[in-house]
Amino acid sequence: MIIYKVCPKADYEAAKDEGFYRGMPVDIEDGFMHFSTAAQLPETLEKHFAGQSDLVLLYVDAEWVENHLKWEPSRGDDLFPHLYAELNLAHVLRTHDLKVDENGRFILPDDIR
Numbered sequence: 001m002i003i004y005k006v007c008p009k010a011d012y013e014a015a016k017d018e019g020f021y022r023g024m025p026v027d028i029e030d031g032f033m034h035f036s037t038a039a040q041l042p043e044t045l046e047k048h049f050a051g052q053s054d055l056v057l058l059y060v061d062a063e064w065v066e067n068h069l070k071w072e073p074s075r076g077d078d079l080f081p082h083l084y085a086e087l088n089l090a091h092v093l094r095t096h097d098l099k100v101d102e103n104g105r106f107i108l109p110d111d112i113r
Contacts (some may be wrong), residue, residue, distance in 0.1 A: 001091070003035040003081045004060040006049055012056050020086040033083040035060070038112045040080060045106045055098040064091040078102065
């Protein structure tokens, strides 16, 4: 199963030098890195990233990080993947630069729609 992390492109690019991504301020404050499933991603983008630009979507195979992954209830008691570790960038399968349409809504890649 693929899980998804949204982050500022500049943060991701900076993390490449170290090979690890430590997360956004909310991740650091909460003590875990917030991920979403494909079904959860549209609402995550709308709720937490509306109006933002220069974001990148990271694709991560949940099996590769399962030793540090917990599925915990969040919005509507839906179980969300939370990573209790830094993200080794070797575990990022691919990335996708997020764009918005003329209405400001994020355009998801075809493999997520």
